[in-house]
Amino acid sequence: MNDQQLIRYSRQIMLPQIDYAGQKRLLDSHALVVGLGGLGSPVALYLAAAGVGTLTLADFDYVELSNLQRQIAHTTGRIDQLKAESAAAALEALNPEIRIESVTEQFTPEVFKQYVERADVIVDCTDNFASRFALNALSIETGTPLVSGAAIRFEGQITVFDPRREESPCYRCLYPQAGEEADTCSRNGILAPVVGMIGTAQATEAIKMLTGAGEPLVGRLLLLDALQMEWRQIRLRRDPRCPACGGIHQ
Secondary structure (H helix, E strand, O other): OOHHHHHHOHHHHOOOOOHHHHHHHHHOOEEEEEOOOOOHHHHHHHHHHHOOOEEEEEOOOEOOHHHHHOOOOOOHHHOOOEHHHHHHHHHHHHOOOOEEEEEOOOOOHHHHHHHHHHOOEEEEOOOOHHHHHHHHHHHHHHOOOEEEEEEEEOEEEEEEEOOOOOOOOOHHHHOOOOOOOOOOHHHHOEOHHHHHHHHHHHHHHHHHHHHOOOOOOEOEEEEEEOOOOEEEEEEOOOOOOOOOOOOOOO
């Protein structure tokens, strides 16, 4: 690290769980953020600020006026821009020393496998079961940890799946089948800070995975009720009959 980096990241380097070695690991790490909306915005901003050296930002959607209530990586002046490119501009202004790659192709497993293979962690900030199932399958196939988050109305959830751990469940252990796709923010609404709370938690878990600090949320699902401001924790077990990961450690 150079002198400017030592100053920029000094408050993290002071943490004994991170230290110089952990910050160096962050700078040498590569995170894939899929979805640059309400969750992906704080995830990408905090990973960039924390010094994750390479960020791949994937989203084929465009910025709309209705996004700006919660998707804080975007601005009024970037309405009608691709979200991946809008977010890249925000991150470059925040931390010009990191490497940023924008992916604007529509998500398919065939296209995204190359990006997953290059990443040290996947942060799933998508809003549909098809994408979540596909990222989960790629996580299992490549052995890449997956930080999963979701939010709607006043509620949110976050967990971590790590296929390198024999005891780790996967997304389809939690949701064997797709849920109701109509249950989206555009149809049901979302309080702006709720996606921020889940997104910043996802960024924290990603940093923990990249540095080895603390204990990640593997095998644990955190549920947020923002109206009561309560967090609940549920233990998750790997399902030996899971259609996605059931046979990988046998």
